[in-house]
Amino acid sequence: MVETYYAGAYWPGRVEPLESYARRAETFFRLLSSADPTFSRWLEKAGSRSAALKLQFTPNAETLLGLFEKKQYRRDEAGISFSAWNGEPDGASSAVRFACGSTSPLLGDFCTLNLPTEGAVRERILSATSFEQVLRAMVLAWEPEWAIATSQVHRDEVLKLSKAGTFVGWVTYFAHSRGVMPALPEPVRTKPLGDKGTLLILTPERFTASNPQHVALAAHVQELLVQSGLLKPLSPSPSPM
Numbered sequence: 001m002v003e004t005y006y007a008g009a010y011w012p013g014r015v016e017p018l019e020s021y022a023r024r025a026e027t028f029f030r031l032l033s034s035a036d037p038t039f040s041r042w043l044e045k046a047g048s049r050s051a052a053l054k055l056q057f058t059p060n061a062e063t064l065l066g067l068f069e070k071k072q073y074r075r076d077e078a079g080i081s082f083s084a085w086n087g088e089p090d091g092a093s094s095a096v097r098f099a100c101g102s103t104s105p106l107l108g109d110f111c112t113l114n115l116p117t118e119g120a121v122r123e124r125i126l127s128a129t130s131f132e133q134v135l136r137a138m139v140l141a142w143e144p145e146w147a148i149a150t151s152q153v154h155r156d157e158v159l160k161l162s163k164a165g166t167f168v169g170w171v172t173y174f175a176h177s178r179g180v181m182p183a184l185p186e187p188v189r190t191k192p193l194g195d196k197g198t199l200l201i202l203t204p205e206r207f208t209a210s211n212p213q214h215v216a217l218a219a220h221v222q223e224l225l226v227q228s229g230l231l232k233p234l235s236p237s238p239s240p241m
Helices: 018-033 061-068 119-125 128-142 152-158 212-228
Strands: 005-011 042-044 080-085 095-100 109-114 146-151 171-175 189-193 197-201
Touching: 005 128, 005 152, 018 061, 018 080, 018 095, 018 128, 061 080, 109 128, 128 146, 128 171, 128 189, 128 197, 146 152, 152 212
Parallel strands: none
Antiparallel strands: 005 109, 005 146, 042 080, 080 095, 095 109, 146 171, 171 197, 189 197
């Protein structure tokens, strides 16, 4: 079975003008493109592949604002919900989804990136360095409370006993508001992300749920972070994972 990977950033609902969402999205797409060339082309989604391939857009603030003003992308009066993909063939494509401006006490805001499941692009992207760049794009654009880039298999297993915000993945981000990062064992590394927070990288090699050492390391680091008070459920809980 091929192990799939994703990245996601989550934060409490933040109501802003549409222009602010457009500027944040422009920053996200621009920084994401530096992670890999496959993230340089984006198209709206549609009912069929042939229709979607006609919907390429330039992800600048002006164009994005025009898209966000469309009824189909309005979450409610205050927010938006937008999806895009990069037009690559099945198995090699990536898809972005973000929702901003939630006013519900039950839903937060989020940005997710689903990654290729096969092919050369997948092998190129699945590195700690690429995932650091992906989370950097999410953090600097959206200013989340918590973000993660990891194996979906491991995430699903952990979620059987944990809630979002209370576990770690291959690369995890914690906003400074969550607390101070404790000393962690090798090969774990931490990196400051400007004045926003800290990235935690479990291992420089590809993290997989099929590797018992990786799973054990994640569990050990999770326990250390629980003891430090850094891990706590997101409030409100994110809708997608």
